Amino acid sequence: MNKAVYSLGLGPGDHELITVKAIRILKESDVVVVPQSNKQGRSVAREVILHYIDASKVHMYYIPMTNNKEELVRRYTGLAAKIKEMVGQDKSVSYVTQGDPTIYSTSNYLTEKLNAVGIRVNHVPGISSINAAASMIGLPLSVKKENFGVYEMPADPESVADLIQRHPTTVFMKVNNKLPTLIETVKRMKPAKAFLVRRIGLDGESVYDMLNGAPPPKSAYLSVAVIKRGQKSCKIPEKQK
Ligand SMILES: C[S@@+](CC[C@H](N)C(=O)[O-])C[C@H]1O[C@@H](n2cnc3c(N)ncnc32)[C@H](O)[C@@H]1O
Known part of the structure; x- marks a missing residue:
């Protein structure tokens, strides 16, 4: 029986936010x-x-940021074959991901390819940027009888508004260049709270209050937004639509 390979979550970037098990x-x-x-x-x-x-x-391995599925499949399949070869040489291998490996992560694709070539994977969770963002602003993601939603940031304001209305708390990941759309929508909807948390645990770490009118950060790369709608639903006023 092959030795298991490990998929390790490393937390958001602060080296102290990694589990003892992963270390x-x-x-x-x-x-x-x-x-x-x-x-x-x-x-x-x-x-x-x-x-x-x-x-x-x-061992660094390049996985391009591309929507070209064939190229991605080639890279992941190639990496799975390489890892299988290492395991065959009796090496113990782990692969790592920022945050938690099950959330928007390269690890999900690699695990699939490893399983396909008969390699068993053990997973070690990591602190996700979702949890780290909520801790930074010191607000609950959910309290009793409430729920929260996590979404990849949509490009159009209607979808953003629709998602914010669905839950008392909404988290948007991968905000990146869609920050202006988010700020614009939030200002029109006036939820109870709306924060953008950038580069948690890294240089340039910051929290931006999207409702207070301060100039927005130049880049929202590596940012999570946490929007608290409040108890009542909050909508864009009809005449502004
Ligand atoms: C490819 S996903 C990886 C998510 C990761 N697996 C997790 O559990 O947090 C990348 C997105 O995660 C968020 N992210 C990851 N690390 C972050 C950090 N240190 N600070 C703020 N956001 C972060 C951002 O929304 C970024 O666009």
Whole structure:
């Protein structure tokens, strides 16, 4: 029976927001694979793990940020084959992801490809940017008898407004260049609270209150928005639609 490979969540980027279990497995691994979307750019995951292991154990692997499905399948299949080869050489292998591996993560695709070539994967959860964002602003995501929704940020204001109306609390991930749409919609809807939390645990970490009129941050890359609608539904006034 093959040794299991580990998928490890590393938390949002602060090296202290990683689990004791993930640190133990990182140290026990012969190889730690870090999928990287930017060939030259900085890898937050790499920086986190270098607090705990030597760079010689780290294997960077390029996964392009593209919508070209064929290319992505090729890269993930190639990485799964490489990991299988390492396991065949009796190496213990783990691969890592920022936040939690089950949320919008390269790990989900890689796990699928590994399972397809007969490799078993053990998962270690990480603190997601959703939890970290709520902690930074010190507000609950949900209280008794309430619920909250998590969405990838839509591009059009109607969808943004529709999602905000659905739950007492709404979290938008991957805000990126859609920040102006979000700010505009939020200002028209006037929810109880609306925050953008940027670069949690990293240099430039900041919280922006979208209702207070301060100039918005230049970039919303690595940002999570937390919108609290309040108890009542909150809609864009009819005449503004
Ligand atoms: C590809 S998803 C990865 C999510 C990750 N697996 C998690 O559990 O948080 C990338 C999105 O996660 C959020 N994110 C990840 N790390 C973050 C951080 N340090 N600060 C703020 N947002 C972050 C942003 O919304 C970003 O666009």
